[in-house]
Amino acid sequence: MSRRRPRVHRFWVHPILRKCLQRGEYHVLVQELRLDDHLFQQYFRMSKNVFDELLGKVGSLITKVDTHMRVSIGPAERLAICLRYLATGDSYRTIAFSYRVGHATVAVIVKEVAGAIWTALVEETMPVPQPEDWRAIAAEFQEIWNFPNCVGAVDGKHMVIQAPANSGSLYFNYKSTHSLVLLAVVDARYLFRVVDVGGFGRSSDSGSLRNSAFGESLRDGSLQLPPDTVIPGAEQLGLLPHVFVGDEAFPLLDNLLRPFPGRHLTRERRMFNYRLSRARLVVECAFGILSSQWRMFRRVITTSPEVTELCVKATCVLHNFLRRKTIGRRSRTPLADSTDEATPTLLDAPRMGSNNATRRSIQLRETFSSYFNEEGAVPWQQYVV
Structure with a gap:
């Protein structure tokens, strides 16, 4: 040889x-x-x-x-x-x-x-949020997106990478590409509050949440979320927890709301899905801004997973660094009063995540649904759903 x-x-x-x-x-x-x-x-x-x-x-x-x-x-x-x-x-x-x-x-x-x-x-x-930070985020979600007690929208983004050597199917995802997963929590003004980078592409959003430090803190109650509060104008609903909103790929938890599954839903449940989707759009928009500004996300990333993780984390803090300089010049988010009938309602959601929900989680979702159809209804929702 x-x-x-x-x-x-x-x-x-x-x-x-x-x-x-x-x-x-x-x-x-x-x-x-x-x-x-x-x-x-x-x-x-x-x-x-x-x-x-x-x-x-x-x-x-x-x-x-x-x-x-x-x-x-x-x-x-x-x-x-x-x-x-x-x-x-x-x-x-x-x-x-x-x-x-x-x-x-x-x-x-x-x-x-x-x-x-x-x-x-x-x-x-991107400091670790404290109880007063969560309260400020919830107040902005109520003001801009008409969603009370919401402390963030959570979602995962697959970043296409070149398959690492000897990695097998670890990074192979459902889109038939190889990827790393960015799991992020975004506030009402498109700022990243929590990011977890490095999940294998083969993992679902639910699996990425379960394996992340954020997901572990969410389960054991160590996120320092504010105590349960009464929604102004809906005191009869009692104390309600502060929640994150996610799509149908995430599980239903006491502090994590997901839409009602299925196609044949009542009008009340479709209304809840619309209102939840409207609040959840902030994380989709944040990912769109991130990939539009930093075009490395629109290509196949050929660096090692370790370097890719560093670059993704750098772009997330740069995103916040730049947006904080422009937020003060904007008094309101353009999408806040949108009445576009094309806004997704998740009625025909194709994916279904694991949903081993507790009775309390199911009841909490029903309570929020009742609020959005009665005390918390907004004028334009009748024309969208």
Whole structure:
């Protein structure tokens, strides 16, 4: 059996790469883009002021020391390379040619900078919710989406990846692709409050919830949710818990509502399904904004699962970091008063999740259904259902 001959390196640094300071994309194009904030926004998915602010937060974590052998790549260029990968999903080699650095260097930079972004921003943009945070989320769901005692919408997103070596069917999902699962809880203003990344593609949404730290906390009651409260105007319904809303793939729990299953439903149950679906749309919209802004989600991700997990977590905190700067300029969500008859009601939902619900969970769903058909009815729901 012939052995592969070792590769002989002709250059310590290729002559083309030595010209990165004169012709590399960061030192030429990016500097020109700083003169036009609109183009800079399109290139990095953020303004130059926000880029500089982000650099101030992560710069100390990604700065390298110069050696006698070579000059290190500066933190601004390292951040630019990572953001460009997240914004486009281009291959490492494509970005390496543009920035005139080695493709292995790009791989190291993306991994390190993505991890640094998560470390630097997670406490600021995605802290562990406390009882007062859950109350504020519930108040916004009531104000914007007319859903009382709701503390978040939960759903899973499959991110298509290249099948890892020797992984078998672990990452093979129901869409006949290989994927990692992002399980997220989103508030009324499309901000990620809890994320769990790394679930195998073969797992259903219910299985991803069951195997996640969030799902475990939901089951054992350690999420620090506010105590049960009375809905104003519906005191006769008694104390009701604070709940998350999910689609038909999730189980029905005391603190997790899912729609009524089946096709032949009463008008009251279809009304409940519409109101729940209307509140649950925030997580679908958040995923849409995420994948529209960070185009790596629209391609087959070819990195290892570990690096993919770091990149996904980085985009989630970047999503919150950027949206918090725009929320103050918006007084109301455009979809809040939508009367579009195309709004899904989940009447014809094709998937069915495990639903080993307790009697209390079933009764709680019936109570919420009664509220949405009587005291909590909104004027336009009669024309939608």
